[in-house]
Amino acid sequence: MKKIFLSALVLLVVMSCKDKNNEPEKFLFDSSGNINHVSVVVDNDLWNGSVGEAIREVLTQTIYGLPQDEPMFTLSQIPPSVFSGFVTKNRTILKIQMNENPGMDIKENVYAKPQKVITIFGKSKLDVVDVISQNAEKIVDTFRAMEISERQRQMAKSPHNYANKIKEKLRLTIQFPSIYDLAKNEDNLFWFRKDITTGHAHIMIYDLPYEALKRNDSTVNQIIKIRDSIGQAYFKGRLDETVDVNGNKISSFMVTEDAYTPFHIETIVDNKPAYETKGIWELTNDFMGGPFINYTIEDKVNKRWVGVEGFVFAPSVEKRNYMLELESIIKSVKIE
Template identity: 65%
Template sequence: MIRYVILSAFTLFFLVSCGNKKKSDKDIYIADATGAINNVSVVMENDLWDGSVGEAVRSVLAKPIYGLPQDEPTFTISQIPPAVFSGFVTKNRTVLKIETGKEADLKVLDDAYAKPQKVIVISGKTKQEIIDLIIENEVKIVDVFRNVELAARLAQMEKSPHSYTQIKEKLGLTIQFPSIYSVAKESDNFFWFRKSITIGHMHLMMYDLPHDGIKRNDSTVLQIIKLRDSIGEKYFRGRLDGNLDANGQTISSFMVTESAYAPYLKETIVDNKPALETKGIWELTNDFMGGPFIDYAIEDKTNNRWVIIEGFAFAPSVEKRNYMLELEAIIKSVKIE
């Protein structure tokens, strides 16, 4: 009997002690984030969505992406009324919540309902306050969501990494891309990788050049175009190249930057180094093939050089936004020694 009382008392003490402990972060389970690439859940009332606030949201999140042959929205938007925003629908990687009747504010929340996740909450007492915050913070909103998508795409690709050691040996850098990319060309310090897709193919190329190869001035974008066109002529010959035309003349076909579409150039940071980002359209001379490209010239001052990494895609009759996101994610994974 005494033994039973002691045992019962000990059990009760143990349970009470455990009950008094606060749950640690490790004890709290956070579900994995889900959702299609480049899809943002917008939580707001239907009447707001159908009005001026919804228009402001769409003008930011659905703005056409520069550098694609056809208009494609930056993000695909799924509007959800707050009353049904619960359970599985809260697990999307990117969520924009619009709250009315509160002080004007914009907050970025990490892993609020799932992980990894970014939730941007925009509030205001009036519709105009909310609209002003959306428009004023356009760049921030897009950057927050886009960085989440880039990280998610890279995480997917890291499940099957390449094992191509020559890149590090010859260029002194590491870069993450899946093993499905195959070597199309390797020459000295130049690498070209190719991936077949359902309709078409994707390409990744990388090389370096002396630091005086690109100068920052009013003609920087022209220098980059001239550089990539010279690379295109040397390495990326068209399917008709070398054939004879109707007049018996030899066809010369190679990749160039499309002159009718002005390339976009901006300063950015890659691997904590200054870089030049160029977006535009490529085409083949004397042929009808073309598509978007994204080019990064990374200034490697330590090694007195520029590292050039470019991705481009050929995917006729289908959207190319997600293909270009994959190439951008790969490029931004670079680590230069």
């Protein structure tokens, strides 16, 4: 009787581990690796030559919108001969495969999950370099999408308990972790902050009347003007309202730094038109500043604009991963 029960249990497990094609699913370990880290599987001689240069040109390009130069990704080169075991579990992998017809292949969950593996094929070095160059944007977008998705997955493990209040007031949902503290909830604005190693990270959520922003050649200037007015109203500096040596009252608040031209593109968030703006913020009459990323989303159904912004103050340390987290939070927005 025990043998019959055991056999039935084994059969049930096997049947439950089938994919859509009725084939047994391969058991995969959880992927690993630091955020924004890519394993590059390529022979040493290729890595030290034109192929490696092409890879680094694409994946270590400087991120726009940060005070200091920081690469898009950190790379680890792994010769194919040692690509086995634990090293295959990295979340993002780029492989170079020679003596094949030129092309590119993108697969999910090959050695672990979640995982993206991009393979570049070519009969010669020139073939490989050409394929990398022609698909540069797609390679970057694939790996960045994976990192944003992974950061969202990690943050979902400890959701913030203020989510329902945001939903009630702004008719939207947004996912961010409970480690963020509420800094201000006033009018139609929510502001949360998180202490980090050498400073703090912030997320602001608000909405605007539909007529507050018009689509024309000055849209980016309008967005900057709006964020500066919000900064003046809500984000005050340490010296604000204090008196200087001459007895004058100091006014200190957040503004967009004039010397750094903001990056601005049209994009999509929650299947809705949106503007993405990146730049540097600073405090008037103070020495604080850092990068910001702002998404202004058009909500035609509710005749309004939804603004979500993340910004960081983290002097003397890299800010790339902090900004990725804020972008991941912003891109989790779902408008009702």
